[in-house]
Amino acid sequence: MLFMIHCVDKADSAAIRQDNRDAHLAYLNDHRDKIHAAGPLLADDQGGGPAGSLLLMEFPDQASAEAFAEGDPYNKAGLFARVEIKPWKQVLP
Template sequence: MIVARYAVSDPGKAAERSRLIEEHKAYLHGAAIRILLSGPSAPPAEGKGSTAIVMAQVETLAEFEAFSAGDPFVRSGVYASVDIFEWRPSLGLLLESL
């Protein structure tokens, strides 16, 4: 199953985000799940939180939810919101490699 996490940073937690960025990256790089793509959006408009997407291939949604819960950004409240959902891609060049 392909899952996606769409997270929006809390602009008030910018210092915490900066402090944890390397730990967050290490967590993603060391993941026991298969991360397909991950990264932030372009810089946000002033006063808005930045967004980030992680797409992964996992056996169950619960497996990804547990992985996400361990992310330093999630644990510390850097994200104001986190949405996790199953995604069913049906078209595209990358689909053949899944």
């Protein structure tokens, strides 16, 4: 089942994101087989800089998606103000 993982960065957290970027990317690469799409969300008011993350990933259940999100180095470092996880159904393409 596909899940949407929507993460919103805390205000003034660019240094946390930068300091943990390599670990975050390594974590994603370790789970590459589950990724449908992934990337940063951009904020217009920050000149297009990162403001969060959006991942569409395959997991057997909600608990597995939650465990993945909890293990993300960005989350462990306290980057996110909130994380929302919802089942997602692809319709197009």
